[in-house]
Amino acid sequence: MGWIWHLCLANMKQRGIRTGLTILGVVIGIISIVSLLAIGLGVKEELLNMAGIEGSVTEIRVLGVTDGKRKDRMLTDRKLQAFTDLEGVKAVYPVISLDTYVTYENYIGYWSIMGVPREYLEGIPVRHEAQEEISQRKPELLVGNQTGYFLYNSVTDNTYAELHEGEDWDFTGDTVEVQFGWEENSPSGRLTIGNMTKDDSYYIYCDIDLLKQYLKQMADGGTIPGQPVNENNENYNEWIYSSIIIDAENMDSVDGLVKDLQDMGYQVESNKEMVDYVQRTVKIIQIVLGGIGMIALIVAVIGIGNTMTTAVYDRINEIGILKVLGSDPEELLYLFLLESGILGGIGGLIGILVSYGITELFVNKLAVKLMELPKETQLAIIPWWLAVSAFFFAVILGVLAGFFPAKWAAKLRPIDAVQK
Amino acid sequence: MDIVTMEHVTKVYGENDTRVWGLHDVSLTIQQGEIVSVVGASGSGKSTLLHVMGGVDAPTSGKIVVDGKDITKLNDEQMAVFRRRKIGFVFQAYHLIPVLSVEENITMPILLDHRKPDKEYVEHIMEMLGLQDRRKHLPNQLSGGQQQRTAIARALANRPSLILADEPTGALDSKNGSEVIALLQNSVKQLNQTLVLITHNIDLAREADRIIKIADGEIVEA
Numbered sequence: 001m002g003w004i005w006h007l008c009l010a011n012m013k014q015r016g017i018r019t020g021l022t023i024l025g026v027v028i029g030i031i032s033i034v035s036l037l038a039i040g041l042g043v044k045e046e047l048l049n050m051a052g053i054e055g056s057v058t059e060i061r062v063l064g065v066t067d068g069k070r071k072d073r074m075l076t077d078r079k080l081q082a083f084t085d086l087e088g089v090k091a092v093y094p095v096i097s098l099d100t101y102v103t104y105e106n107y108i109g110y111w112s113i114m115g116v117p118r119e120y121l122e123g124i125p126v127r128h129e130a131q132e133e134i135s136q137r138k139p140e141l142l143v144g145n146q147t148g149y150f151l152y153n154s155v156t157d158n159t160y161a162e163l164h165e166g167e168d169w170d171f172t173g174d175t176v177e178v179q180f181g182w183e184e185n186s187p188s189g190r191l192t193i194g195n196m197t198k199d200d201s202y203y204i205y206c207d208i209d210l211l212k213q214y215l216k217q218m219a220d221g222g223t224i225p226g227q228p229v230n231e232n233n234e235n236y237n238e239w240i241y242s243s244i245i246i247d248a249e250n251m252d253s254v255d256g257l258v259k260d261l262q263d264m265g266y267q268v269e270s271n272k273e274m275v276d277y278v279q280r281t282v283k284i285i286q287i288v289l290g291g292i293g294m295i296a297l298i299v300a301v302i303g304i305g306n307t308m309t310t311a312v313y314d315r316i317n318e319i320g321i322l323k324v325l326g327s328d329p330e331e332l333l334y335l336f337l338l339e340s341g342i343l344g345g346i347g348g349l350i351g352i353l354v355s356y357g358i359t360e361l362f363v364n365k366l367a368v369k370l371m372e373l374p375k376e377t378q379l380a381i382i383p384w385w386l387a388v389s390a391f392f393f394a395v396i397l398g399v400l401a402g403f404f405p406a407k408w409a410a411k412l413r414p415i416d417a418v419q420k
Numbered sequence: 421m422d423i424v425t426m427e428h429v430t431k432v433y434g435e436n437d438t439r440v441w442g443l444h445d446v447s448l449t450i451q452q453g454e455i456v457s458v459v460g461a462s463g464s465g466k467s468t469l470l471h472v473m474g475g476v477d478a479p480t481s482g483k484i485v486v487d488g489k490d491i492t493k494l495n496d497e498q499m500a501v502f503r504r505r506k507i508g509f510v511f512q513a514y515h516l517i518p519v520l521s522v523e524e525n526i527t528m529p530i531l532l533d534h535r536k537p538d539k540e541y542v543e544h545i546m547e548m549l550g551l552q553d554r555r556k557h558l559p560n561q562l563s564g565g566q567q568q569r570t571a572i573a574r575a576l577a578n579r580p581s582l583i584l585a586d587e588p589t590g591a592l593d594s595k596n597g598s599e600v601i602a603l604l605q606n607s608v609k610q611l612n613q614t615l616v617l618i619t620h621n622i623d624l625a626r627e628a629d630r631i632i633k634i635a636d637g638e639i640v641e642a
Contacts, residue, residue: 002531003528003531006520006524010519010520011519013519014518014519317515318517318518320515321515322517322528322532323476324503324509324515325503325504325528325529325532325574326500326502326503326504326505326507326529326532327500327504327532328497328500329496329497413477414476414503415476415477418511418515
């Protein structure tokens, strides 16, 4: 087999210009298809991000019943456990939502505070990375950076957002007076704002365990604010959650889970429709982009086929010599398939490397700048599997393009080959 | 010992009206170690004779035994093996592989047989043919005479049973031509090989052990 490699490389070197041009054709084809698919993939991520979807696309929210009429639908720790065991569930998080009336400086507002587990809280991107010591007695608030729209000046009736337009609001370190309930005698307390969210959000979060502790203190033997009561106007003897957030293992398991939960009688919210819409859009984009890339690649394959056909015609004499000297017909086939495979492989490799450069430089830097998108936006993503499959695709197409010329070469009668 | 036996060998090109006789009922034997010249006019069938003997072309009918093997019964793969082990070809147009060096061209038949070249033997052949200084040269860097000497070295490389030379001096001037023929005959004698040589040059032909004259596909004088 040694001579096959040697002769193949010697021939490619000898016909350097043609080899180079053929490889260039493959490079362009691979660049087109890889870059366009990369843009398709990047745009998908970006659309999902830009769609304004609060929370992850794998999140499902199960809404609880709190009016006491449907006791079996109330969300308790037992339900939490039951949801954990459903297929396709990665994690579950209980949520206690409280409608509150807050006073901040000379602003008032109606904020819905959500107590969520610490693990969930830690998953939310925050503005100030330095984690301050968590108060063990009182929950600290993680406030959405859009909550300024829900604070009103009691005198002018303007929102905080209107009065501080263009400013970078930061409530971190400030305190708010929080009243749990609308009545005059509703319990109230002063809470510290520990951090702001990094992404756009209207929610206010805090640690659920600290919130439970805090609410119990507030109740002071009476009913716990926000918790439902039975006919005797007493709390139930376990915590009732407002909702439970289920994090599905992946986007595809969301559908099934939503259906299961609905069958169990729960009211469910998910970002499924948004995700479906994005996925449909992305599919169309990918088909269009991939199609254009495919055309470029087909042109490249025809290029290899052309090169290999001329290579065979050019070398009829050489093929004839090899035949007369007694080369095995199948080794002759390998010789040409190897050459076209190498052309495809080298072209593929260069194409992939250049694609990384092009997508990084022109798409992720230049295009993002021109379109005035955030700096770190990834409009094009080349995952490893795309790079690897593009390489093998190029090699296989190269071999296929060389197949018929090679077959023809192997079949030539030695005497015809030498006499031509 | 008979190295080649041909019995009633016929080669017909084309069909019906366009049929042309390449060889017409040819029978002959060649002994081991013999040097045989084949002479005849253009189109007389000399080359066809050489091609069917060397297994690059199949006869229409008849039997050809080379080194004890009936080659008319071989399939393509077996024929390829037969050619690389038993036959050494030398052509008028040299037919070297242009991208390979002199040394690589010479060892090609050995590599095609999936064997390691016997360095000493290859060295010996190159020395005999005066090619040591040219081993790294490509064919297009050589004179016609040097190219043909390379082709002869290649034909000898596998120690074949039979060397077939089709007008090896046809493309050379007379000085180079007689030098090449002298080298060819010398090498063949030294290595105790058998040579069948087609030539137009009657002086060259006379130096052989035997002359076969061919006309219209038939042997007219052996």
